[in-house]
Amino acid sequence: MPNDREIIGAAIRKARELGADVAGAVAAARLIDCPSAVVEKRPGSEEDRGTYIVLGLSHDPGHPELDLWEPGRGTPGDRILGKIGKELARWLQKEYGTSARLIPYRIEEGGIYLKDAASLAGIGRMGRSNLIIVPGYGPRVRFRAVWADLDSPDVEPPEGDDPCTGCENSCARACPMDAFSTGRFSRTRCLARMDADRNSGRERIDHCRACELACPAGDKG
Ligand code: SF4
Ligand code: SF4
Structure with missing residues (x-):
């Protein structure tokens, strides 16, 4: 029988x-006081044991429909990630007898801070845009996570290069809300734009992606 580390690799x-473009793992305990949890003053994970397998799906700008949000249904891209996550949880149970489950997207419903998880899992690094820059894909990746009853080593991801080195702040310059005017990302300003999008009355909402689409990281030559 393989050990937990080997099962996590598998x-x-x-x-x-199953269709994820990127995946990684992080000990659940590391999410409890992750940077976003500290800022929001709440635990960043309901679980203090086990492992989160973080799944990422590239959202190519050529397929904007992946990101169209509908009330009560989320986005098609998130539904694809949810399906991958459920299949992965079933596979872990069937192959190894490991208890596993797709966790909710929203932190208020038992989710985790997915960008922090992706960073701690070594999938990518946080850019100045407050988005995770993933090698080969830039910031155009969405995440979900599966919790699994497996012990993972409590290790820091390797330090990578700063993904923003040499960039002249394309994200900040593209933002219609001036959310980077103080030199740091303003969640409040960005959320104001998201709220306005949600309240626009449109059936399917194409949320602002200006900072993401302006980012040169991950562009394929
Ligand atoms: S999503 Fe839009 S409003 Fe929010 S920070 Fe990016 S560019 Fe600005
Ligand atoms: S646009 Fe430039 S500064 Fe902004 S996240 Fe991308 S690489 Fe970093």
Whole structure:
């Protein structure tokens, strides 16, 4: 019988087989006081044991429909990630008898701070835009996570290069809300734009992606 570390490696490979573009793992305990949890003054994970397998799906600007949000249904891209996550959880149970489950998207419903999780799992690094820059994909990746009853080593991800080195702040310059005017990302300003999008009365909402689409990171030559 493989040990937990080997099962986690197999789960990451399986996630890619099932359709995730990127995947990684992080000990659940590391999310409890992750940077976003500290800022928001709340625990960043309901679980203090086990492992989160983080799944990422590239949202190519050529397929904007992946990101169209509908009340009560979320986005098509998130539904694809949810399906991958459920299949992965079933596979872990069937192959290894490991208890696993797709966790909710929203932190208020038992989710985790997915960008922090992706960073701690070594999938990418936080850019100045407050988005995770993933090698090969830039910031155009959405995340979900599966919790699994597996012990993972409590290790820091390797330090990578700063993904924003040499960039002249394309994200900040593209933002219609001036959300970077103080030199730091303003969640409040960005959320004001998201709220306005939601209240626009449109059936399917294409949320602002200006900072994301302006980012040169991950562009393929
Ligand atoms: S999503 Fe839009 S409003 Fe929010 S920070 Fe990016 S560019 Fe600005
Ligand atoms: S646009 Fe430039 S500064 Fe902004 S996140 Fe992308 S690489 Fe970093």
